[in-house]
Amino acid sequence: MIRFESQRVSLWYMRLALVLFVLQVTMGLWLSLNYAFTLPQWLVDVFAFNTARSIHTNLLVAWMLLGFMGGTYFILPMECDRELFSTKIAWLQLAIFASAAVTAVVGFLFHWTRGKPLLEIPFPLNGLIVVAALLFIANVGMTIIKAREKTALQWMLLGGVTFLALLYLFGMPFFKNLNTDYYYWWWVIHLWVEGTWEVITAAIMAFIIMEVTGVERKVVEKWLYVETGLFLFTGIVGTGHHYYWIGAPDYWLWWGGIFSALEPLPIVLMVVDTWMHVRERKSPIINPLTWTYIIGLAIYHLVGAGLWGFMHTLPPVNYYTHGSQVTVSHGHLAFFGAYGLLNLTIFYFALPRLKNIRRYRDTAGQWGFWIMSIAMFLLGLTFGVAGILQTYLERFLDIGYSTAHITMMLWFRIAFGIGLIFLGGVLTTVWHLFTLKPIEEGAAE
Amino acid sequence: MTGKTARLIFWLGTLSSAAIFLWMTYDFHRLLPTYTKVDQLSDEVVAGKRVWHKYNCNDCHTILGFGGYYAPDMTKAFYRLGETNIDSIVMHPEEVYRNSFRKMPHLGVTEPEAKQLVSFLKWVGTIDNRHWPPQDEKYVKAYKLRETRAQQLNKVDIVLGTCGGCHSFENQGRNVAGDFNDIAKRISYDRETLIRYILNPQAVKPGIGMPPQNVSRETAGLIADFVLSLKIPREVRR
Numbered sequence: 001m002i003r004f005e006s007q008r009v010s011l012w013y014m015r016l017a018l019v020l021f022v023l024q025v026t027m028g029l030w031l032s033l034n035y036a037f038t039l040p041q042w043l044v045d046v047f048a049f050n051t052a053r054s055i056h057t058n059l060l061v062a063w064m065l066l067g068f069m070g071g072t073y074f075i076l077p078m079e080c081d082r083e084l085f086s087t088k089i090a091w092l093q094l095a096i097f098a099s100a101a102v103t104a105v106v107g108f109l110f111h112w113t114r115g116k117p118l119l120e121i122p123f124p125l126n127g128l129i130v131v132a133a134l135l136f137i138a139n140v141g142m143t144i145i146k147a148r149e150k151t152a153l154q155w156m157l158l159g160g161v162t163f164l165a166l167l168y169l170f171g172m173p174f175f176k177n178l179n180t181d182y183y184y185w186w187w188v189i190h191l192w193v194e195g196t197w198e199v200i201t202a203a204i205m206a207f208i209i210m211e212v213t214g215v216e217r218k219v220v221e222k223w224l225y226v227e228t229g230l231f232l233f234t235g236i237v238g239t240g241h242h243y244y245w246i247g248a249p250d251y252w253l254w255w256g257g258i259f260s261a262l263e264p265l266p267i268v269l270m271v272v273d274t275w276m277h278v279r280e281r282k283s284p285i286i287n288p289l290t291w292t293y294i295i296g297l298a299i300y301h302l303v304g305a306g307l308w309g310f311m312h313t314l315p316p317v318n319y320y321t322h323g324s325q326v327t328v329s330h331g332h333l334a335f336f337g338a339y340g341l342l343n344l345t346i347f348y349f350a351l352p353r354l355k356n357i358r359r360y361r362d363t364a365g366q367w368g369f370w371i372m373s374i375a376m377f378l379l380g381l382t383f384g385v386a387g388i389l390q391t392y393l394e395r396f397l398d399i400g401y402s403t404a405h406i407t408m409m410l411w412f413r414i415a416f417g418i419g420l421i422f423l424g425g426v427l428t429t430v431w432h433l434f435t436l437k438p439i440e441e442g443a444a445e
Numbered sequence: 446m447t448g449k450t451a452r453l454i455f456w457l458g459t460l461s462s463a464a465i466f467l468w469m470t471y472d473f474h475r476l477l478p479t480y481t482k483v484d485q486l487s488d489e490v491v492a493g494k495r496v497w498h499k500y501n502c503n504d505c506h507t508i509l510g511f512g513g514y515y516a517p518d519m520t521k522a523f524y525r526l527g528e529t530n531i532d533s534i535v536m537h538p539e540e541v542y543r544n545s546f547r548k549m550p551h552l553g554v555t556e557p558e559a560k561q562l563v564s565f566l567k568w569v570g571t572i573d574n575r576h577w578p579p580q581d582e583k584y585v586k587a588y589k590l591r592e593t594r595a596q597q598l599n600k601v602d603i604v605l606g607t608c609g610g611c612h613s614f615e616n617q618g619r620n621v622a623g624d625f626n627d628i629a630k631r632i633s634y635d636r637e638t639l640i641r642y643i644l645n646p647q648a649v650k651p652g653i654g655m656p657p658q659n660v661s662r663e664t665a666g667l668i669a670d671f672v673l674s675l676k677i678p679r680e681v682r683r
Contacts, residue, residue, distance in 0.1 A: 115498030233458030323510030
């Protein structure tokens, strides 16, 4: 059911992304064991928390990027009404990216690291990532340039991936000053997740919603402009909410606080427009699960990134919650709600088409969606309770770090249990996506 | 709304925000010396930052509140722990945390590296970051008092500001090397021996894990008085 042969290249991006997703969650469970129980010294010496954490977070970034790239390669030919500029480049880029990612993870096990959270990948491998990114941008750019018809969506997508790659460069130099180091660290992390990634999300979702609901392009693109405009307006200056306690001028408290407090607005718009387009659909619902994902993404995005972020973004609150388990709670809900679900929505849109399935059986997929969504929400609540407890014990009652953490251990054990259930949901979903089966048309309904 | 208005919102929103942000970035660099001691960024401090990265400390510890939440924040660690404690913790974590519920890996940090790390953490502690993290402010205050007017320290300042990195006192401080109430009951030293012990534990009790404390004799005396006063049962003290 794909219109262009070159769309097939996206299949392997998505498959690899799903494998990394499973590994990431498994590593997360290991991390929670570190929190919940006392591990023997010999084990800590061999495989320490910091190594496991760098694997957990880097796998996250890797499967997110693979999903974005695969998704882009899947929708771009349809949007440009022509084949990709080059499938060879796409394959080469995948090979470079995947080998850099695998080498990085193995390297972490042997302490080959830059020791900078989330950006631990050592320099030679960073070079490979840059090469892969350049190939990707060139391929996307050339496909768009050669397209007969130019659309807003194409440019938005190209702009999003180009700035994503550009921002990565700010994390690469060695800064002597720790405060400057973290100033630019957020140019990567914040301007990714609250900037370029949001633009890519908005563009990809606009396309998927248009295809699935059959709503007019003119309407969808109008929403796209307003949403991305608001995302970037609030998100760019909103970076300031990370600069409260790093040693920076006072005005960041105001600018960072106010702009970041407005960050949920575009996500609210996204929920509204998704809801409206689904209600005013021109096409019938063929695969209910895909629609569930589209709506689930909009709502979870608002809760995890919007609401949870808003709760501790203002300086008087953030003074007490910064650098505690409250951030862990927000991080998990936001990444899963906004980007985990985005990738899965892309996969549920693309994989049936790649396998030439019009209607797929979705029982296992439904279970997977609900188990993952509910378990992750409970996990967010559990981390939240641990975080409020930590904040209260350490920063209000002035009880020492270790005493506070011993009190929190119960909640880390609960988190481990919920994590197991979440893993179950992930395995179900991944298995379902790998083995999509058609419903025989014309069978009794 | 027309398509034109929508496009206008996009460009206006993006460009205005980017312009404000870039101006603030320029201003951030201009004011950098006000907030961080750029003139004190010596080779030793930079070498310490490289050690910090080399052992990937930041994926367990937060610094400025960023990084892993698995271990305490290091922004004001110099004030909380002091030089000798940082040395012994990073070089012999398996000893220091033998009885702790959470372990730190033995990383193989060498002595020169530990010294560089201390310089780095000392420099980081001087960043003017609006007194964050809140729970470490007492250590900063106590450190500064200890340097200037030791007689003005109160008991909590002494106990937590000097010893709280490892010892606890009624739920405060860190429960790594025992609570002062238990220690007071256990020890049989007189005041002089206890002062000598604080300054150089090995001289009094060879083989003990506690590192020498870099406090003045006067402060050591105040601590000794405090610990010995705990020998009297709580009811009598009241």
